[in-house]
Amino acid sequence: VALLFYSEYYDPEDWRRAFRRRDPAFDFRVWPDLGDRSEINSLLAWRPPAGAFGLLPNLKLIYSTGAGVDQLLSEPDRPQGIPIARITDLGQIEGMATYVLGAVLRHHLRFDAYAAQQKRSEWSILKHVRASERRVGVLGLGTLGLPAARAIAARGFDVAGWTRTRRSDVDLRHLAGPDELHELLERSDILVCLLPLTPQTRGILGADLFRRLPRGAALVSVGRGGHLVEPDLLEAIDAGQLSGATLDVFAQEPLPREHPFWRHPRVFVTPHVATLVNPDTAAPQILENLRRLSSGEKLHSIIDEERGY
Amino acid sequence: VALLFYSEYYDPEDWRRAFRRRDPAFDFRVWPDLGDRSEINSLLAWRPPAGAFGLLPNLKLIYSTGAGVDQLLSEPDRPQGIPIARITDLGQIEGMATYVLGAVLRHHLRFDAYAAQQKRSEWSILKHVRASERRVGVLGLGTLGLPAARAIAARGFDVAGWTRTRRSDVDLRHLAGPDELHELLERSDILVCLLPLTPQTRGILGADLFRRLPRGAALVSVGRGGHLVEPDLLEAIDAGQLSGATLDVFAQEPLPREHPFWRHPRVFVTPHVATLVNPDTAAPQILENLRRLSSGEKLHSIIDEERGY
Numbered sequence: 001v002a003l004l005f006y007s008e009y010y011d012p013e014d015w016r017r018a019f020r021r022r023d024p025a026f027d028f029r030v031w032p033d034l035g036d037r038s039e040i041n042s043l044l045a046w047r048p049p050a051g052a053f054g055l056l057p058n059l060k061l062i063y064s065t066g067a068g069v070d071q072l073l074s075e076p077d078r079p080q081g082i083p084i085a086r087i088t089d090l091g092q093i094e095g096m097a098t099y100v101l102g103a104v105l106r107h108h109l110r111f112d113a114y115a116a117q118q119k120r121s122e123w124s125i126l127k128h129v130r131a132s133e134r135r136v137g138v139l140g141l142g143t144l145g146l147p148a149a150r151a152i153a154a155r156g157f158d159v160a161g162w163t164r165t166r167r168s169d170v171d172l173r174h175l176a177g178p179d180e181l182h183e184l185l186e187r188s189d190i191l192v193c194l195l196p197l198t199p200q201t202r203g204i205l206g207a208d209l210f211r212r213l214p215r216g217a218a219l220v221s222v223g224r225g226g227h228l229v230e231p232d233l234l235e236a237i238d239a240g241q242l243s244g245a246t247l248d249v250f251a252q253e254p255l256p257r258e259h260p261f262w263r264h265p266r267v268f269v270t271p272h273v274a275t276l277v278n279p280d281t282a283a284p285q286i287l288e289n290l291r292r293l294s295s296g297e298k299l300h301s302i303i304d305e306e307r308g309y
Numbered sequence: 310v311a312l313l314f315y316s317e318y319y320d321p322e323d324w325r326r327a328f329r330r331r332d333p334a335f336d337f338r339v340w341p342d343l344g345d346r347s348e349i350n351s352l353l354a355w356r357p358p359a360g361a362f363g364l365l366p367n368l369k370l371i372y373s374t375g376a377g378v379d380q381l382l383s384e385p386d387r388p389q390g391i392p393i394a395r396i397t398d399l400g401q402i403e404g405m406a407t408y409v410l411g412a413v414l415r416h417h418l419r420f421d422a423y424a425a426q427q428k429r430s431e432w433s434i435l436k437h438v439r440a441s442e443r444r445v446g447v448l449g450l451g452t453l454g455l456p457a458a459r460a461i462a463a464r465g466f467d468v469a470g471w472t473r474t475r476r477s478d479v480d481l482r483h484l485a486g487p488d489e490l491h492e493l494l495e496r497s498d499i500l501v502c503l504l505p506l507t508p509q510t511r512g513i514l515g516a517d518l519f520r521r522l523p524r525g526a527a528l529v530s531v532g533r534g535g536h537l538v539e540p541d542l543l544e545a546i547d548a549g550q551l552s553g554a555t556l557d558v559f560a561q562e563p564l565p566r567e568h569p570f571w572r573h574p575r576v577f578v579t580p581h582v583a584t585l586v587n588p589d590t591a592a593p594q595i596l597e598n599l600r601r602l603s604s605g606e607k608l609h610s611i612i613d614e615e616r617g618y
Contacts, residue, residue, distance in 0.1 A: 009434070091439060094465055098440050101464065102414030109411045114579045115424075121571040123563035123580040125318070130400060130587075131407050154463065155410065156403055254432035262430040270423045271432045278439075 001294065002027035003286075004034065006045040006052065007065055010279070015044075018279035022287055042290060046071060053077045061085060061293055063286060065277055067092065067143050068224060069303050070197035085289055085301045088143050089282045095275030096144045097151035100192055100222060103246040103268075104152055107190050107218035108134050112244050112266065131156035135214075137188030138162070139204075140223060141170055142309070144275075145194035152192075160184055164200065185212040190220065197224035198308035205229060210236035219245040222274045226251065230261070237266050248274040310603065311336035312595075313343065315354040315361065316374055319588070324353070327588035331596055351599060355380060362386040370394060370602055372595060374586055376401065376452050377533060378612050379506035394598055394610045397452050398591045404584030405453045406460040409501055409531060412555040413461055416499050416527035417443050421553050421575065440465035444523075446497030447471070448513070449532060450479055451618065453584075454503035461501075469493055473509065494521040499529065505618035506533035514538060519545040528554040531583045535560065539570070546575050557583045 003019075005012050005028060012030040019026045029035055031049055040056050044063040053059070054077060064072055064086045072084055106112065110126050117124060138149040138161040145161065149172055153159040160173035162184040167174070175184045185191070191213060195201045205221060206229035219242060221228050230251060236242040244266035250259075253272055261267045285301070292299050303309055312328075314321050314337060321339040328335045338344055340358055349365050353372040362368070363386060373381055373395045381393055415421065419435050426433060447458040447470040454470065458481055462468040469482035471493040476483070484493045494500070500522060504510045514530060515538035528551060530537050539560060545551040553575035559568075562581055570576045594610070601608050612618055 095437070095439065098414065098464060099418060102411070102418045102420065105407065105411030105414055106420065109408060109579075111411070111415065111577070111579075114582075115577065117580075118571055118578045121566045121568075125580055125582050128404070128582065128585045130404065132403075151464070155407060155460070257430045259430075262427055268420070268424065269427045270418075270420075271426075271434055273423075273434050273437065276437045 001041045002029050002039045003042045003044055004029050004031060004040045006031040006049055010065065015279045018283035022284060048075065053079055068196060070224060070308065073305065073308060083299060083302045085299060086303055087277050087282045088301055089277045091278030091281050092275045093144055093147045097148045099274040100148040100220060101151045101155065103220040104136055104190050106246065107244065116265065132158060134158060134189050135187045136190045136192065137184045138192045138194060140195035141167065142196065146170065148194060160187060182212055185209060188213055188217060190218045192220040193223045193227050195223050195227060196309035197226045202226050203229050207232040210241055215241055216243045218243050221245065222248045225249040225253065234260060234264065248272055310350045311338050311348045312351045312353055313338050313340060313349045315340040315358055319374065324588045327592035331593060357384065362388055377505060379533060379617065382614065382617060392608060392611045394608060395612055396586050396591045397610055398586045400587030400590050401584045402453055402456050406457045408583035409457040409529060410460045410464065412529040413445055413499050415555065416553065425574065441467060443467060443498050444496045445499045445501065446493045447501045447503060449502065449504035450476065451505065455479065457503060469496060491521055494518060497522055497526060499527045501529040502532045502536050504532050504536060506535045507617035511535050512538050516541040519550055524550055525552045527552050530554065531557045534558040534562065543569060557581055
């Protein structure tokens with residue numbers, strides 16, 4: 001049996017080394033060098049290359065290289081009935097918490113406003129707000145969302161989180177379900193989105209949601225580009241309803257050169273770099289799942305296709 | 310007895326309210342309304358107005374509105390032998406830790422480099438570095454420095470701190486004295502300065518120190534403007550030895566309009582806003598010290614003039 005790897009971002013050699021360190025005989029193949037295609041029982045990719053599924057007659061497990069799986073669920077050629085697993089990697093989790101905290105702090109500390117003043121050689125002191133007075137809302141408290149929310153709370157911010165269904169493991173102020181979303185939004189001076197992308201959450205960051213935030217709120221969008229209605233964000237910022245945004249994910253990536261986000265003074269763009277999976281910590285959990293697959297045991301980290309995450 | 314207050318930054322009414330809430334009869338006077346000058350036994354100011362000391366024949370205690378006292382020690386008219394106290398305020402400590410962490414994160418996450426790319430509509434992914442791989446050095450582990458260093462360490466960074474004399478309360482990698490400064494510098498990808506300003510530390514952030522940092526290091530200067538040799542910083546950045554700097558304090562404040570820092574793309578200027586003292590938490594400690602003064606008890610938070618902090 002063999003695993004087929006494909007990525008536009010990662011260096012396959014980092015992954016090969018990580019697998020071989022734990023299993024020197026591990027059969028790791030990198031697209032497009034398939035070898036005997038009938039031996040490939042697993043695929044590790046963010047989004048597989050076009051036509052790949054048709055070449056893999058014995059595929060038994062699909063692995064996302066990230067925490068999200070929406071991009072796999074929406075693949076038109078994906079054969080039905082093959083389980084989809086996702087990586088839960090501590091390095092990725094910590095990286096996301098660090099990025100999100102950095103984004104929250106740049107809004108909290110008004111770094112964008114001070115940078116604008118700097119351009120005008122202007123020395124003016126903006127109103128000082130304590131972290132404890134700054135209300136941060138986090139949409140999504142999953143593998144990445146909950147640790148990010150905790151990192152913000154650890155720095156003294158007034159944090160609340162929201163999930164679609166109520167959960168028992170949330171050690172923060174927790175609002176749940178459509179009825180309590182409004183409550184989360186009206187107390188979010190800074191709103192962080194780390195939801196999974198599902199039919200219910202697609203386009204959730206739009207005009208209606210922005211209207212329900214306090215005037216002057218800031219947005220940190222790090223989940224998926226599909227959450228954000230991009231023209232609505234520009235309209236909300238230009239109307240002063242939002243003070244600015246830090247965006248790491250976009251409807252189309254790379255962000256097209258003519259996109260207005262690039263030139264907007266209150267939109268900060270990073271090129272989908274909030275976090276990365278560490279092959280060294282991810283490889284063992286994949287190997288364990290492949291062992292379970294071959295022995296017929298129950299697999300871990302399998303997503304619920306119905307729910308979408 | 311009465312306290313005389315003077316500040317260019319704070320609203321005196323915030324302080325008056327904070328004192329009166331705890332002592333409705335407290336005699337709080339705001340420069341230049343001195344009333345009977347002989348009744349004034351204490352002065353609360355960052356830098357007193359010119360000539361103030363000559364008007365206060367019964368001054369017994371001088372209080373800095375901040376953690377630093379160098380600006381008081383260098384006052385030429387200051388009468389000798391009057392103790393100088395400084396405020397140690399939790400709000401101020403937390404505010405500094407939050408600012409410093411925000412500054413460290415903007416360098417760690419390469420927000421400046423991504424902002425430069427954004428200006429060119431450029432989507433390029435820079436090398437991802439984990440927090441645990443990023444070495445941060447903190448110069449000064451005093452009232453403000455140690456909590457700031459702890460906040461950075463809590464986010465997973467590889468932190469070490471340096472003090473002039475060895476201390477017993479440092480729960481981080483601790484280097485001390487001139488002999489170990491080199492060791493701190495050569496492992497500081499990001500260097501934070503929160504030293505007191507003394508004759509020994511004036512100009513410490515200069516060409517010699519910058520040379521000893523790893524190439525491409527970043528500087529966060531939040532202690533005092535007098536620590537930094539400003540032309541040396543520009544030279545080090547322009548030579549690529551430093552990748553950039555976040556500066557909150559300057560030799561001359563407000564920073565003069567023609568100063569090159571305003572226009573340098575790798576220097577981020579904030580107008581001395583890293584943190585503020587909260588009158589509500591500072592007033593009780595000042596009242597307690599004034600009570601001790603009147604009863605002849607030992608005063609707290611008195612600085613050592615010889616040492617300079």
